[in-house]
Amino acid sequence: MSTGHHEASWRLPESDPFANTSVEHYQALAQLAERGKFDSIFFADSPVLFGDVGRRPAGSLEPTVLLTAIAAVTSRIGLIATASTTYNDPFNLARRFASVDHVSGGRAGWNVVTTAGPEAAKNFNLADQPAHAERYERAAEFLEVAYKLWDSWQDDAAIADKEAGVWALDERVVPIDHVGRHFQVRGPLNLPRAPQGRPLIVQAGSSEDGKGLAARYAEAVFTAQQTLEDAQAFYADLKARTAALGRDPESIKILPGIVPVIGSTEAEALRLERELDELIRPEYARLQLAKTLRVTPEDLPFDQPLPADLPAEDEIQGAKSRYTLIVTLARRENLTVRQLIGRLGGGRGHHTFTGTPTQVADAIQSWFTAGAADGFNIMPPVLPAGLETFVDEVIPLLQSRNLFRTDYTGPTLRHHYNLPRPTNHHPLPTEATA
């Protein structure tokens, strides 16, 4: 989000309403996050114009382009771009992420999404989106192809023997000859192996299919969890699924999103939150809510709870986990449509921590120590101010409690997450002929 994760943040006097296309704005945010020793900066994305242009800043720079521009003015912070497996080709996308990894010295991450909704499909020659399970099946094969391409050059393929006039050894750069249900890709990639071997793989869907994909492939998971109990259950479930597939549970980092609304007193924090909520235009927000719930705005009177007869999650082919999160939140707290809109407008379903820096640090500590998170995706309601406050006032508290690094310990994103560089899966020639 350009001016902050609260949908009305752009209306504040200090916000730049054109920040969504300003590379300088994002470069400054990344430098600020790097000063705070954040693991990474992350951009959500979808290949469709999402939301109402009337309601808030819409349209955004393509994330691999934006993160490359950020790479040039930073030196340590990780760079995680969202890209769709449903609306890309594996050859092009694998190369692009490997390019970002090269250009940034090993700081690239890929948030793998399957892109819910019929709107995106219509930008890609389709009348409607492929079914949920079909999208996830394609995503898994897409990742297999990408892994093979990233490994199609041995790390030591190029020997650069000027005297003999031999640049690389042919047998260390090999076709992948992938033939699958969704893809036939010959390879090899047209780029030597990247500094991290492969970019860090991130996943964010919390549906059954999404959790299955995460357990198999993800090294970090972004998730929206409203309560500590939900977050603990999600954490335990995903770690168990990962272990069940023979992976070390430490090799997947679970990172709930949190919206820190910070004031020097609790009253000031609450005032900021109320001020922002009052800037939401409810009729626009209701339109969006109706779309997600597959009903009409007239089905959602402002001062009544959600209708009882909403579709079940398994009928939803779109963003299943988001749908369930919204319905569960509304039902659990018996919220009216107006109240629900306030909650979603502030954090879009992520947990909001409102209070003083100490209260926010306490909340983070309690989630972390209670086994609900390996770390957090910090989503300030207002940018850059909310990030600045977090870096200057919350991070030092976490550092003094030995909960957070005081400096980077290595140059790559994998170092920040304490994950090893993947060895090359492709068999060495000697192994292949053994």
Next chain:
Amino acid sequence: MSTGHHEASWRLPESDPFANTSVEHYQALAQLAERGKFDSIFFADSPVLFGDVGRRPAGSLEPTVLLTAIAAVTSRIGLIATASTTYNDPFNLARRFASVDHVSGGRAGWNVVTTAGPEAAKNFNLADQPAHAERYERAAEFLEVAYKLWDSWQDDAAIADKEAGVWALDERVVPIDHVGRHFQVRGPLNLPRAPQGRPLIVQAGSSEDGKGLAARYAEAVFTAQQTLEDAQAFYADLKARTAALGRDPESIKILPGIVPVIGSTEAEALRLERELDELIRPEYARLQLAKTLRVTPEDLPFDQPLPADLPAEDEIQGAKSRYTLIVTLARRENLTVRQLIGRLGGGRGHHTFTGTPTQVADAIQSWFTAGAADGFNIMPPVLPAGLETFVDEVIPLLQSRNLFRTDYTGPTLRHHYNLPRPTNHHPLPTEATA
């Protein structure tokens, strides 16, 4: 080319053989070119591993990523990336180029290629490339879709009225609803209109289909011409084709590639050229030549001319114009295979100007004044040294003859080429309903 356009340049003692993946190398080259007030820096590309990894540095950073990294350390020079219309989707690619244009403050250009050869097809689920005419038909429709997407936001769509809570006017951001033979794309683009309106469109194929596409869409054309007469004929032909389609011939800039081999004396320049040619490994080069000519290496004895019974151009589905250029060059000058390899290894079919800075400036001037070029694509045999010499010794001569700018006159690539910013083709709402 990373270490220079001569294929053996990487073997020189001063060359960095890993420059092909070094962003710092390319950033320094771009800064050097910007010091020389060049219009732009340009990267060829293909979504396939091209050439022999044993022979010379292979694999390259994806151009839109690389140019974005360059944008961050330069302020004026144009940034032209090659991308294929055969192996991309228009929605994703249109957005990526618009993103580069935003991030660079209006310096993006797109060299539109259709990607010849069966090898690339095999990276994209195909057994062979689509036929030549089919690829060009798709390219034309691809460009139509891209134009519509770039114009799907009016320039003044976003009004950012914080008081009223209205960010953009809905009627100024409209679907394109494109339905064609190759593409169905709903739109609008998920990004406000770019600083240049649209990136500069560049084209480089010289086949009949290629010239047709250029005359209709291109604003700049890269071309390989061996002789002044050929260059003049190509120039006159393409300007006439452009005018015949109702376009101002000034709106298309024709830029032959030239390889300047510069020495402080003519003898020194010739020595440098010979030194480089002697570093070519002929058996590798013959393999590549055989592939292009669709024969086997055994069909090409080193000390004999090309075989008489090569296929006609219209049987070639690949890079038609490159095929014809090579065959014409060999036949016209009655070159042996070995001699042909030397000529191609140095400039890959582009004209080589070998001599002192004054001789090179004279040659450039003569081509320019004889109606063979609006400008040139400078392809130094060795990088960065060849570019440095050109900037420091040839550019000042051209400036003193009033043939080249002494400073940039505007911030965007369109300014450098003296081309207007395109007005939005999409009808305004009032016009649409009139």
